[in-house]
Amino acid sequence: MIRIQEADFSLQEETEALLxxxxxxxxxxxxxxxxxxxxxxxxxxxxxxxxxxxxxxxxSELAKIETAALARFGVEALAxxxxxxxxxxxxxxxxxxAAAAHRAAAFDACRFVIDHLKVRATFWKREILDTGESRxxxxxxxxEAAASRWEDLRGEGHTHAPPSPHDHDHDHAPPHHPPAAHxxxxxHGPGKVDWNGLRVGILTLSDSRDLSRDKSGDALEGLTRxxxxxxxxxxxxxxxxxxxxxxxxxxxxxxRLDLILTTxxxxxxxxxLTPEATRAVCVKEMPGLSELIRREGLNHVRSAVLTRGVxxxxxxxxxxxxxxxxxGATQSFDAVADLIPHVLRMVHGGGx
Amino acid sequence: xxxxxxFARVRERMGQGRMELPLPPDVATVAxxxxxxxxxxxxxxxxxxxxxxxxAVNQVHARAADPVGxxxxxxxxxxxxxx
Numbered sequence: 162m163i164r165i166q167e168a169d170f171s172l173q174e175e176t177e178a179l180l181x182x183x184x185x186x187x188x189x190x191x192x193x194x195x196x197x198x199x200x201x202x203x204x205x206x207x208x209x210x211x212x213x214x215x216x217x218x219x220x221s222e223l224a225k226i227e228t229a230a231l232a233r234f235g236v237e238a239l240a241x242x243x244x245x246x247x248x249x250x251x252x253x254x255x256x257x258x259a260a261a262a263h264r265a266a267a268f269d270a271c272r273f274v275i276d277h278l279k280v281r282a283t284f285w286k287r288e289i290l291d292t293g294e295s296r297x298x299x300x301x302x303x304x305e306a307a308a309s310r311w312e313d314l315r316g317e318g319h320t321h322a323p324p325s326p327h328d329h330d331h332d333h334a335p336p337h338h339p340p341a342a343h344x345x346x347x348x349h350g351p352g353k354v355d356w357n358g359l360r361v362g363i364l365t366l367s368d369s370r371d372l373s374r375d376k377s378g379d380a381l382e383g384l385t386r387x388x389x390x391x392x393x394x395x396x397x398x399x400x401x402x403x404x405x406x407x408x409x410x411x412x413x414x415x416x417r418l419d420l421i422l423t424t425x426x427x428x429x430x431x432x433x434l435t436p437e438a439t440r441a442v443c444v445k446e447m448p449g450l451s452e453l454i455r456r457e458g459l460n461h462v463r464s465a466v467l468t469r470g471v472x473x474x475x476x477x478x479x480x481x482x483x484x485x486x487x488x489g490a491t492q493s494f495d496a497v498a499d500l501i502p503h504v505l506r507m508v509h510g511g512g513x
Numbered sequence: 514x515x516x517x518x519x520f521a522r523v524r525e526r527m528g529q530g531r532m533e534l535p536l537p538p539d540v541a542t543v544a545x546x547x548x549x550x551x552x553x554x555x556x557x558x559x560x561x562x563x564x565x566x567x568x569a570v571n572q573v574h575a576r577a578a579d580p581v582g583x584x585x586x587x588x589x590x591x592x593x594x595x596x
Binding site: 285 | 569593
């Protein structure tokens with residue numbers, strides 16, 4: 162929900178409206194920006210702001226930010242209200258509300274939206290001074306850095322870049338698919354899937370990526386947080402079997418993770434060695450999970466059956482290999498997310 | 514023709530928020546358009562001085578090398594400062 166208006170807003174009313182009929186929401190984070198007192202020069206003070214905007218573009222930029230945040234963090238609902246016109250000291254300027262099943266996604270999405278609003282939404286502020294003069298506010302010095310932390314949207318006319326040529330992981334990424342659904346939970350509502358504090362590691366296997374360009378890892382991180390998992394480790398390795406084995410052992414035996422999701426290295430190529438490394442360090446395979454992943458992939462693209470990923474247990478740590486494409490990884494995640502707490506309960510001796 | 518929109522400080526220095534102009538045939542990019550406009554004398558030269566301007570083509574943030582064409586809506590403005 163996006164609104165630009167001269168009138169003030171009520172945090173209470175906006176929050177209640179956003180949360181109506183959303184029983185799956187368990188956490189809501191609000192950001193309110195207000196006009197603060199500010200000594201402009203040694204002999205003048207700011208008494209008000211005047212805000213103008215670019216009607217049409219402002220709404221479309223905010224919609225892009227909202228779409229990206231919904232997809233990336235798996236939140237249930239977002240609201241952005243931004244005021245324009247003359248605003249006196251202490252008055253509200255902007256409201257961002259993010260509502261999600263769990264707090265982590267709500268916090269992240271709220272901050273993501275305000276960080277990007279500051280550098281992309283076409284608003285301009287003018288400070289009105291007590292001397293009667295006024296002056297335009299320069300771009301905020303730290304804002305570009307704050308937004309670029311998210312490695313998304315930056316300098317792009319669209320919300321998500323299409324897969325780069327370096328995104329070599331083959332399996333299920335027909336490039337003509339609209340990318341906007343990345344990171345959402347499709348197969349099961351977030352209300353049904355609850356990882357309730359499972360400790361998770363996400364390991365990306367790729368010869369060509371680094372963590373700043375790891376879209377499938379980013380998507381899995383968002384999904385993990387959205388279902389209430391705790392991201393303990395995130396890593397990226399080249400497709401090197403020995404290094405993958407060592408990392409899996411370290412994360413399972415030393416860090417005692419409940420779940421390790423790998424993405425990439427599952428195809429038939431000569432450097433695709435993730436399943437081999439996983440088998441080498443695990444004892445019990447869980448073939449049903451990987452069968453489910455391939456069956457889900459087959460609903461979207463026939464080449465999904467070429468992914469050789471396995472799921473297996475090392476001690477009490479479950480390792481699940483997912484494809485390297487963002488779409489393949491998120492579809493696979495959705496295919497098995499609801500079963501993972503069940504597996505881990507049984508691993509620890511619990512019944513069905 | 515192209516439709517030019519100006520916002521904030523640029524609008525004030527231009528003395529108006531919008532205007533229409535013919536697009537010369539040899540102007541094909543955002544950078545070339547800015548150079549062309551600055552060459553039209555005042556108020557363009559003063560309003561578009563400096564290198565901190567941002568441009569949107571048809572309501573999408575644009576970069577210097579992005580194309581411009583006849584019929585486009587082109588907005589020129591200082592860095593945004595909302596929030």
